[in-house]
Amino acid sequence: MTYQEALDFLNGNFVSFQTAGRTAYKGGLEAITGMCRAMGDPQRDYLSIHIAGTNGKGSVAHMLASVLQAAGYRTGLYTSPHLHDFRERIRVDGEMIPQEKVAAFLDRYGKEMTERGLSYFEMTTAMAFHRFSEAGVEVAVVETGLGGRLDATNVLQPILSIITNIGLDHSDILGPTVAHIAAEKAGIIKPGIPVLVGETDPESAPVFTARTAECGSPLVFADRTYECTGSTLRPPLQYCTLRRIGDGATRTIAIDLLGGYQRKNLVTVRTAVSLLRHRTQLDISRRAMLDGCRNAMATTGLSGRWQVLAETPLTVADGGHNPHGMTEIVRQLNAGGYERLYMVLGFSADKELDDILPLLPGAAYYLFTQAASPRALPAAELAAKAERYGLHGETLPEAAAALARARALASPHDMIFIGGSFYLIGEII
Missing domain, CATH: 3.90.190.20 (Mur ligase, C-terminal domain)
Structure with a gap:
């Protein structure tokens, strides 16, 4: 199978949310769980960080992947949608999955995935998990597609779960209120696994507090840990001053993302790095954090954000x-x-x-x-x-x-x- 034949197979056999919208959505974990089992559960071969949220999850995922790469870890990154090239969704150390790997995966598993009735997103998720295992990834940063509880990525057992924020989007699928949507995204919370919520909201915060209490999972709110007290745009960089709320310590961090909203995402990433340092086996130096944030676009290929x-x-x-x-x-x-x-x-x-x-x-x-x-x-x-x-x-x-x-x-x-x-x-x- 050539790469073009692989794309034709994808588009001919799997309906994507990108083209069909709600009709392409298929919630539930049975199909992806069965497919992962058939592949030998490749998602268990590396550490993972799972990211959900209404906005910012893509930027947070890319920044965090860049930090992990700067720390010397072989890093997988799975995001959606793609803007130009299907392969943007699946990266290892910033490099898109090679065309021949896409073709080889579909040669091997395409027929079985169609027989199992996988959706387009379930198929790409299975491909990402397989690619990360095959490539010897040490840590994978994985963004949910839609929601969380029934999202195909939720077969992961991560070392950290991140929910960036909650707003009204996809209400026809996730529910009509912020609390409903928060409950769906809280579905990525796993027993005993630390949870980071980027932005405190009076409607969603009680949902996360209750869910983490049920699961015995430590809960941290990023905006109660750090705050951005100011920023200066000097393209191609934005210089953000972060203050640690507990003791008032400040540090200026440069990011190559120019949107004003990226200040909130940086607060989430900075808090995530602190949690990874202190609650997991990952070793992330201050220099790795600074270099990773400064070079997120260049390292991971992020585009389309201001x-x-x-x-x-x-x-x-x-x-x-x-x-x-x-x-x-x-x-x-x-x-x-x-x-x-x-x-x-x-x-x-x-x-x-x-x-x-x-x-x-x-x-x-x-x-x-x-x-x-x-x-x-x-x-x-x-x-x-x-x-x-x-x-x-x-x-x-x-x-x-x-x-x-x-x-x-x-x-x-x-x-x-x-x-x-x-x-x-x-x-x-």
Whole structure:
């Protein structure tokens, strides 16, 4: 099987959430458990760190993987979705899974996975676990796909479970309230295993407190351990000053992620490193932590998070696509530094736009567009909905044309923002 044949097999036999949305979701651990057992349970061959959350889990996963690599550990990283190349999902020491390894895995296990009825995400999870074992990974950083309790990654027995934060997203699957969603994500909590929650929320915190008490698992809230007291942008780096709440000790940490919301993610990563140092067998030096945070994008290939595509006019892409994420993005947009703002915007059809559109800046000029995906909300429908919230502009269904139009309109001192969907920015960056 060639790599192209492998991709054809994947897309022909497995329906992905990326293309089909909710209809591709299949909760439950029976199929993935059986498949892992058939492969010899490769996920038991290395230590793992399991990460869930509404926003930030990808950034936290990449930063933490970069820190572990800097500490000298052979590190696996499993994230989703991919922006350009399927192989982005599965990395070892920052390198994507080789094409021949994808083909070899499907040659060996493809027929059995279809017979077992695995979903696309279950298949990629099995491939990641197998790849990490085969490659001699020492520690794997694994991001959930959706939720936690019934997510295919939840067959792991990690050394640390991380839940970055809780917001409203995928409510049709995970539940209508923050507490419901927190309960689903709390499903990754394992008896006796330390749990780190990134952001304290009055609705979700009691859920985590109760669940960890039931499991006898130590619980730490990152934002009760460290706080970011200030940051300075000096591209390509952001310098963040972190204060340890217990004794007031401070340290400035440079990160190569420029989004203002990355300060919260850094607090989570810094606390995670402390827990890994003191509650596991991992040895992570201060230098490894600093080097890993400073080089996360370069080391792990992270993209699509407040990514600067051009300086003149300033052009930024970010995949934030739910109310919680969009709130953080708009906060940074509102900080200004430009004359006029042009928004190239597209969403998936299943997003609750009545919760997102009111957050967006009314003074911006919008280029409504859509990704080349079956899940995409048609640009004309987005424009009509946005009009009801006082958001005005023009409609260009092709993403490249929308960006070209924004560039034609913008002056050197303006700003262009591209967002609303990872699938949209995957076509552009």
